[in-house]
Amino acid sequence: MCTQTPATGQPQRLEFDLSAALQRAQRENKRVYLYLGANDCPFCRKYEAFLEKNAAELAPQFAKDWIVFEMRANLAIQADRLWFRVGDKALPYADFMRAIGDERARQLVYPSVWLLDGQGKPLMQMPA
Numbered sequence: 001m002c003t004q005t006p007a008t009g010q011p012q013r014l015e016f017d018l019s020a021a022l023q024r025a026q027r028e029n030k031r032v033y034l035y036l037g038a039n040d041c042p043f044c045r046k047y048e049a050f051l052e053k054n055a056a057e058l059a060p061q062f063a064k065d066w067i068v069f070e071m072r073a074n075l076a077i078q079a080d081r082l083w084f085r086v087g088d089k090a091l092p093y094a095d096f097m098r099a100i101g102d103e104r105a106r107q108l109v110y111p112s113v114w115l116l117d118g119q120g121k122p123l124m125q126m127p128a
Helices: 019-028 042-053 055-065 093-099
Strands: 002-004 011-017 031-038 066-073 082-086 089-092 112-116
Touching: 019 031, 019 066, 019 082, 031 042, 042 055, 055 066, 082 093, 089 093
Parallel strands: 011 082, 031 066
Antiparallel strands: 002 011, 031 112, 082 089
16 A cells, blocks of 8 residues: 655555465465565665576475565655554554564665564564
């Protein structure tokens, strides 16, 4: 979900609903690989090119145990405008990080990856 600011055309708030991915992970007893990339991020393009180049080897391995959920933004979207929804609860980036138990006070970086269990709890702290 995205609400636009009329004057600039930039999103006031970009919200990603993780509910379906987490429900599926619970139902299928899998984990969730959350990927946040930005359309105008050169580091994201490099990471995505690596994934695409190695998809034949990676995809079957991921499909066994993971639900892949890709989120797409742009570099203009900073943490204060990035929201995550699970069920009827939507949280801004910093509150979401605390809610999933990410103890680091970190800035939003692109690309970002989170590895979660089916309950939405992090499996490990990922570098930022």
